[in-house]
Amino acid sequence: MKKSVLTRYRVMAYVTGVLLVLLTLGVIAKYGLHIDGAAKFTTVIGIAHGWLYVIYLVFAFDLGSKAKWPVAKQLWVLLAGTVPTAAFFVERRVSRELEGRIADTAPAVAEA
DSSP: OOHHHHHHHHHHHHHHHHHHHHHHHHHIIIIISOOTTHHHHHHHHHHHHHHHHHHHHHHHHHHHHHHTOOHHHHHHHHHGGGSTTHHHHHHHHHHHHHHHHHHHHSOOOOOO
């Protein structure tokens, strides 16, 4: 598996996680605190999170299939983008696991 597969998953995990936290704060501001302008903010962030979550799903599925994960683990990673802050913890755990595998399969560099 190439390092780029893990890198693009990590980028989308962070983007999805940040947008979901912002969306959560926007919903709290809109419905809990009744702040003016929170409705527009929530709409914009919600749309962005929705579209980028689809890209996250594609990249996470690609990573899981190349890492040969069982279905339960793939579902766990795919759903991490729907729970605020879960994407950060899952991304860190997945990265630690797979960085070791990527390092083991990397070709040795010869010194001159």
